[in-house]
Amino acid sequence: MLTPKRLNTSAENFEAELKQLLDWQSVSDEGVVNTVKEILNAVRTQGDVALLNYTQKFDGLQAQTASELKVSSERMQQALDRLDSKQREALEKAAARVRSYHEHQKQDSWQYEEADGTILGQQVTALDKVGLYVPGGKAAYPSSVLMNAIPAKVAGVENIVMVVPAPKGDLNDMVLAAAMIAGVDQVFTIGGAQAVAALTYGTETVPRVDKIVGPGNIYVATAKSLVFGTVGIDMIAGPSEILVICDGKTNPDWIAMDLFSQAEHDEQAQSILLCPDADFIDSVQASMDKLLAEMPRAEIIKTSINERAALIQVQDLEDAIQVANMIAPEHLELSVDDPQTWAKKVRHAGAIFMGRYTAEALGDYCAGPNHVLPTSQTARFSSPLGVYDFQKRSSLIMCSDEGAHVLGQTASVLAHGEGLTAHARSAEYRIKS
Known part of the structure; x- marks a missing residue:
């Protein structure tokens, strides 16, 4: 009962x-943190050598070279072709709905012109490379592949690098098929903190990315928290x-x-x-x-x-x-x-x-909406994963001569108030005499 x-x-x-x-409370104790720090440092300094050693140790995958850790496009296509018709149809329907929903989230650049000709706005661009962590082993999460990769593709990310552990070489066909359907560009059979390290720092084989998304165990979550700042992350779930x-x-x-x-x-x-x-x-x-x-x-x-x-x-x-x-x-x-x-x-x-x-x-x-959601009361200040997580914004400012004259006077007063003379002079040079 x-x-x-x-x-x-x-x-x-x-x-x-x-x-x-x-x-x-997270079960990430001091022992976990120290282990993860050791792994991160080893991969950062030794690259493929450390990545191979940890993959052999933790996953029992006896690859001899790092290139063997990369999944070929032919292997991914085979996985898609091997699915029974119901599984493939379900993945494709889900992907279409997820893509349609997230297309509504895409933000475009914008700007406006003031009366004196000054132009202000925002330029929206996609991240260049994103790393997607997918849990492997006993569990298989093709839905997570769709939910993480499709918004990135809609945002315009050109290169999605997926990592998934393959214990003793066991790879789930639905996960690989989902990667094909979602448009993932590269897949590597690595997992754990060592995979997070490879995506963060890059190795001779695994490219460095700008942001890491996707769920994982406590070692993965701890690694993501420790590398945040060097790369972006989605959240600690x-x-x-x-x-x-x-x-x-x-x-x-x-x-x-x-x-x-x-x-x-x-x-x-x-x-x-x-x-x-x-x-x-x-x-x-x-x-x-x-x-x-x-x-x-x-x-x-x-x-x-x-x-x-x-x-x-x-x-x-x-x-x-x-x-x-x-x-x-x-x-x-x-x-x-x-x-x-x-x-x-x-x-x-x-x-x-x-x-x-x-x-x-x-x-x-x-x-259709994303299933990557804030947990542990973080919905007070966080949102679901979305296209906006794979886009960044640059402010646009273009002053006309008249705009520089008017704004320069305001900036000069504020800069002198802060004791920053060079700031003030820089603005004052544009003020008309």
């Missing part, structure tokens, strides 16, 4: 209990989360399975239900107990639900929205009447799934 935490917002100690429930607000009118089996959909990710994943109806909460609990036996990943779900889940009774839906904004979840389901009206009250959420028929799982694979 499952034993998720039962809370009530009317309880005097509710906020303290909620804070304790939400608390999650915590465990997966789902928060469901339900008015008690949805099939409780649906809600139970929605909660399971995140719990099955790993033992640290968090699933929370907010509902004003105590009887419905009991029904969801009963559904969870009933459905658990059907789940292949039942043990993972059980640990996640018992250690990090909560069924919370709220006073009403207004109260539920207030709690949701405190939690700032990665995924928020509004399983209520008139969900679009309630969605306008949500201030902090990675993605909002509106209505009883909109399962969070649809967003993971094929709805």
